[in-house]
Amino acid sequence: MREMINMVVVLTVLTALSGGLLATVKAKTEVQIENQVLKFQKAPAIKGIFPETTNDPLAERFMIDNEGVQLQVFPGKLSDGSKAVAFETKGTGFGGAVGLMVGINVDTDTLMDVRVTTHSETPGIGSRAKDNLSFVSQFSGKGLDTNFSVKADGGAIDAMSGATVTSKAVGVAANQAKEIYQKLKPEIIKQLN
Numbered sequence: 664m665r666e667m668i669n670m671v672v673v674l675t676v677l678t679a680l681s682g683g684l685l686a687t688v689k690a691k692t693e694v695q696i697e698n699q700v701l702k703f704q705k706a707p708a709i710k711g712i713f714p715e716t717t718n719d720p721l722a723e724r725f726m727i728d729n730e731g732v733q734l735q736v737f738p739g740k741l742s743d744g745s746k747a748v749a750f751e752t753k754g755t756g757f758g759g760a761v762g763l764m765v766g767i768n769v770d771t772d773t774l775m776d777v778r779v780t781t782h783s784e785t786p787g788i789g790s791r792a793k794d795n796l797s798f799v800s801q802f803s804g805k806g807l808d809t810n811f812s813v814k815a816d817g818g819a820i821d822a823m824s825g826a827t828v829t830s831k832a833v834g835v836a837a838n839q840a841k842e843i844y845q846k847l848k849p850e851i852i853k854q855l856n
Contacts (some may be wrong), residue, residue: 701721704762704780704781705721705737705751705764705780706721707778708749708751708764708778708779708780709721709737709739709749709764709766709778711776711778712739712749712764712765712766712775712776712777712778713737713739713741713747713749713766713775715741715742716739716740716741716742717740717741717742718738718739718740720737720738720739720749721737723737723738724736724737724738725738725854727847727850727851727854729843729846729847734750734843734847735750735751736748736749736750736851736854737749737750738854738855739766741768745768745769745770745771746768746769746770746855747766747767747768747769747775748766748767748769748844748851748855749764749765749766749767750764750765750840750843750844751763751764751765751780752765752836752837752839752840752843753836753839754831754832754833754834754835754836754839755832755835756782756783756784756789756828756829756831756832756833757784757785757789757826757828757829757832758782758783758784758785758789759782759783760781760782760783761779761781761782761784761792761829761832761833761836762779762780762781762782762836763777763778763779763780763833763836763837763840764777764778764779764780765777765802765836765837765840765844767807767840767844769848769851769852769855772806772807773804773805773806773807774802774803774804774805774806774807774809774811774837774841775803775804776799776800776802776803777799777802777803777833777837778793778799779792779793779799779833782829784826784829785826788825788826788829789823789826789828789829791823791826791829792823792826792829792830792833795823798821798823798830798833799833801819801820801821802820802837805819807841807844807845809841810838811834811837811838811841812831812834812835812838813827813830813831813834815827816831816834818834820833820834820837
């Protein structure tokens with residue numbers, strides 16, 4: 664019996680030490696990981712959406728509460744004087760979540776552009792959504808009254824050949840971004856002014 668108690672005590676101590684070590688490592692690396700995601704995933708997408716801004720959307724980013732979830736918003740002041748915002752939403756593709764950065768012109772309520780930020784899709788098939796500008800350009804300039812689903816689902820977007828599930832995930836993320844924007848527009852405008 665004493666041997667069993669010793670084993671439980673040793674196991675409890677080892678588990679507590681391991682948990683503490685993991686928590687410490689997570690706390691110490693959290694900021695670095697966030698900076699890497701911003702630099703290598705979000706920044707290139709924002710640069711593609713806002714090629715010419717008079718401000719730095721990354722430096723001026725702000726957070727808005729969306730039903731208990733913090734939404735990171737990147738404001739863009741366009742060269743024509745209009746204002747825009749970009750934020751990331753996710754759809755579920757064949758390999759998991761597909762991140763989509765969506766840029767919306769606040770003055771005209773139109774989708775400026777979209778870029779895929781993250782995915783786990785099949786290389787050479789679903790992964791093309793990230794680099795296939797002819798696919799993502801279908802979203803550009805469309806009003807927020809557009810259904811961004813693929814045409815097979817009654818929407819306005821042509822699916823990529825051989826990557827229908829990924830195309831649907833991008834459409835779901837764009838529709839989700841439209842809904843989030845319409846719901847949070849008053850708060851977004853307040854932050855922009």
